Amino acid sequence: MFSDFSLFGFEQPFSKMKAENKHSKIISAAVKVFAKKGFFTARISDIAKEAKVADGTIYLYFNNKYDILLSVFEEEIGKIVKKTVNLIEKESDPQIMLEIFIAQHLLAMKKNKNLAEVIQIELRQSNKVIKNYRNNKFTEYIGIIGEIIEKGQKTGVYRDDVNPEIAKRAFFGALDEVSRVWNVSLETHYTVEEISSQIIQFFLSGISSPPLQVSGKS
Amino acid sequence: MFSDFSLFGFEQPFSKMKAENKHSKIISAAVKVFAKKGFFTARISDIAKEAKVADGTIYLYFNNKYDILLSVFEEEIGKIVKKTVNLIEKESDPQIMLEIFIAQHLLAMKKNKNLAEVIQIELRQSNKVIKNYRNNKFTEYIGIIGEIIEKGQKTGVYRDDVNPEIAKRAFFGALDEVSRVWNVSLETHYTVEEISSQIIQFFLSGISSPPLQVSGKS
DNA sequence: AGAACATGAATGACTATTCATTCATGTAAT
DNA sequence: ATTACATGAATGAATAGTCATTCATGTTCT
Structure with missing residues (x-):
């Protein structure tokens, strides 16, 4: 895992930062969507929408649902x-x-x-x-x-x-x-x-x- | 009234009894399958198999999953x-x-x-x-x-x-x-x-x- | 330009549900 | 008792719809 330094609120002008933002944005969105719909009823597209990323982007950060x-x-x-x-x-x-x-x-x-x-x-x-x-x-x-x-x-x-x-x-x-x-x-x-x-x-x-x-x- | 022998050796005198059996057989099978696989992962065909009825039979007793x-x-x-x-x-x-x-x-x-x-x-x-x-x-x-x-x-x-x-x-x-x-x-x-x-x-x-x-x- | 990142439509796998047909049993007629 | 007919329970292959995942293409960095 690579959660060493990734705390909110600090802007790091490296490209890596962008990626970490997406990662946690997707996690937060997933928490929200899973809570609302349950794991099975939740759609990848729901999570993508909530995180404001494209469906495919999720697969750049996670292997699968x-x-x-x-x-x-x-x-x-x-x-x-x-x-x-x-x-x-x-x-x-x-x-x-x-x-x-x-x-x-x-x-x-x-x-x-x-x-x-x-x-x-x-x-x-x-x-x-x-x-x-x-x-x-x-x-x-x-x-x-x-x-x-x-x-x-x-x-x-x-x-x-x-x-x-x-x-x-x-x-x-x-x-x-x-x-x-x-x-x-x-x-x-x-x-x-x-x-x-x-x-x-x-x-x-x-x-x-x-x-x-x-x-x-x- | 009765035929002496049925081909398969079982007599089911009342058709209604048969129906009630199926209903509870399906319920029991469903309990077992839901417990093992969880509601979403469970297949209608799993339940049917467990209950020893055809997939379609389930829809004679229940509206849906x-x-x-x-x-x-x-x-x-x-x-x-x-x-x-x-x-x-x-x-x-x-x-x-x-x-x-x-x-x-x-x-x-x-x-x-x-x-x-x-x-x-x-x-x-x-x-x-x-x-x-x-x-x-x-x-x-x-x-x-x-x-x-x-x-x-x-x-x-x-x-x-x-x-x-x-x-x-x-x-x-x-x-x-x-x-x-x-x-x-x-x-x-x-x-x-x-x-x-x-x-x-x-x-x-x-x-x-x-x-x-x-x-x-x- | 090249690399890295992002997109979302298209794909393909999966499965709940349907329905035309079969089958078993009961009833009526002879 | 045997045959013919009627009923509706049971079947399971075919359908229809849903999504997770992929990938060809675009965009944005360095």
């Missing part, structure tokens, strides 16, 4: 993983790490609703299409949750009888479904903070009413 | 909803109702892994394909969770500060993701009971270590 989808995953999920890891590494308290993860995920999904949809729907579908694409970035992403939980168990803030493998899935599933619906429909009126706090509450304390605590210490 | 997918949802999810509602109605304790829902869901997903995959993947995709399909059965299904939570809040077993709309999504998402992965890969070694108890634990008590409780009696 699947390659576009794959590139979208690698590049876009990669960004999220990188950013999340970056933020979490600085923390040491598992509780806070988990809160950061949630907030970060919801923010990312809110910021780019199209990408959220592509990830949520096409990622699953894609296993069937691209036979040996392993979703490395995605697995890495979910793995972060598992590591946080394990860390919390070592330091004693999380129970030992919680299975981190199951927990990380349940945790991600909850986050994912909430943000999926949140993007699609009714629940638009909830804020990131509101959903964040609800999800943290679920996972840390559950939904049960707290037992009456006759506490010696409070 | 989408109609098959839609029927799969309506009929198969309908069955699950019916069975679940049936079991839950007999209960009055929200805690037990929730446990039944979880066990029921996991069992259903385990019993028919293909259906699980179709629901988990294609159901989401379908909004884009079938423009005005509202996933009525599916919404109804998730709604059950919301009702249980609300009931629990009225009787005081669940906190009032839990938002049932968000909670039902988080709850379903967790269940869904766990059973999705469970079907696909590694985690096959967990039992329904193990996963059930983990999920119940998450939602009722969270993952935090319980605060030291100094009981009133000591």
